[in-house]
Amino acid sequence: MLCARRLGGLRAGLRVRRVSTRWSPVGAAFTVQPQGRRLDWSGERGGLFGVPELSAPEGFRVAQEKALRKTEQLVRRVCATPPGPRTVLIFDELSDSLCRVADLADFVKIAHPEVAFREAAEEACRSIGTMVEKLNTNVELYQSLQRLLADKKLVESLDPETRRVAELFMFDFEISGIHLDREKRKRAVDLNVKILDLSSAFLMGTHLPNTIEKRLLPERIRHHFELAGDHAVVDSLRAEAPDDLVREAAYKIFLYPNAGQLKRLEELLSSRDLLAKLVGYPTYSHRALQGTIAQSPETVMEFLEKLSDKLSERTMKDFEMIRGMKMKLNPQNSELMPWDPPYYSGLIRAERFNIEPSLYCPFFSLGACMEGLSLLFNRLLGVSLYGEQPTKGEVWSEDVRKLAVVHESEGLLGYIYCDFFQRADKPHQDCHFTIRGGRLKEDGDYQLPMVVLMLNLPHSSRNLPTLLTPGMMENLFHEMGHAMHSMLGRTRYQHVTGTRCPTDFAEVPSILMEYFASDYRVVHQFARHYQTGQSLPRNMVSRLCESKKVCAAADMQLQVFYAALDQIYHGKHPLRSSTTDILRDTQERFYGLPYVPNTVSLVCALCVPLGLHRYQVGGCEPERLCLAWRLPAGRVLGMPGRFRPPAIPDMRSLSSCQQRSPWGVGG
Numbered sequence: 001m002l003c004a005r006r007l008g009g010l011r012a013g014l015r016v017r018r019v020s021t022r023w024s025p026v027g028a029a030f031t032v033q034p035q036g037r038r039l040d041w042s043g044e045r046g047g048l049f050g051v052p053e054l055s056a057p058e059g060f061r062v063a064q065e066k067a068l069r070k071t072e073q074l075v076r077r078v079c080a081t082p083p084g085p086r087t088v089l090i091f092d093e094l095s096d097s098l099c100r101v102a103d104l105a106d107f108v109k110i111a112h113p114e115v116a117f118r119e120a121a122e123e124a125c126r127s128i129g130t131m132v133e134k135l136n137t138n139v140e141l142y143q144s145l146q147r148l149l150a151d152k153k154l155v156e157s158l159d160p161e162t163r164r165v166a167e168l169f170m171f172d173f174e175i176s177g178i179h180l181d182r183e184k185r186k187r188a189v190d191l192n193v194k195i196l197d198l199s200s201a202f203l204m205g206t207h208l209p210n211t212i213e214k215r216l217l218p219e220r221i222r223h224h225f226e227l228a229g230d231h232a233v234v235d236s237l238r239a240e241a242p243d244d245l246v247r248e249a250a251y252k253i254f255l256y257p258n259a260g261q262l263k264r265l266e267e268l269l270s271s272r273d274l275l276a277k278l279v280g281y282p283t284y285s286h287r288a289l290q291g292t293i294a295q296s297p298e299t300v301m302e303f304l305e306k307l308s309d310k311l312s313e314r315t316m317k318d319f320e321m322i323r324g325m326k327m328k329l330n331p332q333n334s335e336l337m338p339w340d341p342p343y344y345s346g347l348i349r350a351e352r353f354n355i356e357p358s359l360y361c362p363f364f365s366l367g368a369c370m371e372g373l374s375l376l377f378n379r380l381l382g383v384s385l386y387g388e389q390p391t392k393g394e395v396w397s398e399d400v401r402k403l404a405v406v407h408e409s410e411g412l413l414g415y416i417y418c419d420f421f422q423r424a425d426k427p428h429q430d431c432h433f434t435i436r437g438g439r440l441k442e443d444g445d446y447q448l449p450m451v452v453l454m455l456n457l458p459h460s461s462r463n464l465p466t467l468l469t470p471g472m473m474e475n476l477f478h479e480m481g482h483a484m485h486s487m488l489g490r491t492r493y494q495h496v497t498g499t500r501c502p503t504d505f506a507e508v509p510s511i512l513m514e515y516f517a518s519d520y521r522v523v524h525q526f527a528r529h530y531q532t533g534q535s536l537p538r539n540m541v542s543r544l545c546e547s548k549k550v551c552a553a554a555d556m557q558l559q560v561f562y563a564a565l566d567q568i569y570h571g572k573h574p575l576r577s578s579t580t581d582i583l584r585d586t587q588e589r590f591y592g593l594p595y596v597p598n599t600v601s602l603v604c605a606l607c608v609p610l611g612l613h614r615y616q617v618g619g620c621e622p623e624r625l626c627l628a629w630r631l632p633a634g635r636v637l638g639m640p641g642r643f644r645p646p647a648i649p650d651m652r653s654l655s656s657c658q659q660r661s662p663w664g665v666g667g
Contacts, residue, residue, distance in 0.1 A: 240645060244340075
């Protein structure tokens with residue numbers, strides 16, 4: 001991550017953006033309710049994210065056609081350009097022109113409250129994705145880059161960043177099948193487009209709730225679910241519900257297999273395998289792991305098996321402890337089931353360390369947490385966060401806040417759109433989206449990055465601000481780590497800007513932010529009771545940190561299970577049995593709790609929504625191209641088949657970094 005204080009050679013060519021009088025303190029933006037800011041859809045309005053064409057759903061077609069026309073012009077230009085640094089600049093501009101539509105559309109298609117916008121964005125994603133696949137097998141385009149990299153003197157004259165970006169673009173071509181004959185290249189494009197369609201359809205299906213006739217539910221638990229006529233609607237696992245029967249019912253109904261989804265999953269895995277074999281890899285996992293630290297599926301599985309062996313004894317102790325808590329509260333039904341660990345491990349933490357969330361929430365108002373983040377960034381990086389009023393039509397919901405990220409000497413670095421609050425049909429996931437990557441433009445200006453942080457926090461009320469649980473606060477810090485990575489990772493080329501870095505590194509800034517969220521020297525600067533102003537006591541922070549060690553082995557074991565299942569699904573084909581049977585066997589081998597018949601764990605996105613991998617011309621954000629399993633204990637991030645190791649930071653490095661207080665001597 002390149003801090004804005006150290007822009008080096010870039011700085012001389014940049015025009016500094018000065019402070020604006022439109023900015024307001026960040027805390028106020030999240031403390032005041034959005035009354036009087038209701039979106040006015042009447043009259044003339046600007047477009048989403050300030051893009052003029054996107055004032056209406058039809059604008060996506062205009063934007064995509066404009067991007068495709070520019071793409072054709074850039075392809076002609078780069079093919080006619082003598083090999084040199086300008087070749088890489090044009091390639092990056094080509095990548096940027098596609099990503100500026102694709103990234104934005106990728107967010108809008110899942111988050112916009114209007115169906116027409118979502119559908120238009122979905123079509124734009126498909127159109128741009130298809131173009132990307134064609135470009136990745138365009139021989140003339142490939143040869144323009146190959147001429148540069150084949151000239152040893154020219155390569156030696158390139159600066160390290162330019163050389164690396166050129167090599168990444170070449171890698172795009174190589175794993176996309178540029179070496180194949182024309183007919184096979186066309187087959188590769190067709191397979192990629194099919195994968196795009198299957199992925200998109202599967203993703204949409206994962207957001208749908210399951211329904212059941214309400215007469216089939218015990219009467220005493222029906223009120224826990226939304227009722228629609230004669231049916232109950234189950235849209236989540238209700239993992240924190242105190243009633244065992246509520247959690248059991250939610251688990252079995254929410255994860256009940258959908259025949260259409262299972263068929264799409266099998267087609268998706270089969271198509272990925274066919275694509276991998278077509279371009280020269282034994283499995284899709286081999287293709288996805290190329291160029292990563294792990295390098296091969298064999299290395300990944302060896303690591304997972306060794307880790308699982310090391311964890312097994314501690315995991316069994318954790319399960320025994322959880323089982324004991326369940327027996328204490330429900331002696332008639334003490335068998336430990338997959339819907340139990342999140343709830344009962346939370347009870348154990350609360351009982352052992354007195355960390356009932358209701359004791360902490362009053363100290364973590366959203367406004368105070370945002371002020372704390374701004375203060376932390378200012379002390380560490382010379383960066384402050386300010387609220388800015390969006391223009392008419394710029395945001396998709398009235399409660400979205402826009403933040404300007406401002407450096408003390410460099411000026412405006414970019415924008416963060418904070419879509420933090422719950423609303424109907426909004427995905428239940430906390431995540432970071434790149435809308436526009438930063439890059440140095442030919443005119444000397446720096447293209448400012450734009451990102452969205454999406455959370456699911458409760459709204460404030462007239463007498464009560466939005467209060468965060470400790471887990472919500474930590475998630476906020478984690479996602480803000482991604483956002484600041486996007487703001488501060490200022491590179492000449494958007495293909496490698498911010499979170500568009502090697503997958504192995506993508507989680508490092510966000511994991512580091514979690515450590516700040518647990519450091520009393522940081523927390524006591526902002527965590528104050530919203531009514532009394534009292535600071536959060538040091539012993540409460542200490543108890544919270546200690547509680548995280550409870551059942552940590554079981555939590556890690558679950559992540560090992562997710563990663564192993566990912567590798568098996570994207571390993572040797574044809575699969576030895578059905579995806580559901582493989583799920584059952586892998587769960588029993590790598591997790592330890594019994595598989596529940598007639599359930600699946602595919603509740604999030606086993607898909608690449610756009611198919612625009614980091615290693616393809618589109619260069620979109622690796623974090624979203626994911627196989628994510630949303631089970632009770634959390635999620636796994638990473639590309640399909642691409643192993644992202646469980647978060648085990650080097651504690652020696654982190655502790656040495658944190659020995660000095662970010663607030664200065666005695667902070």
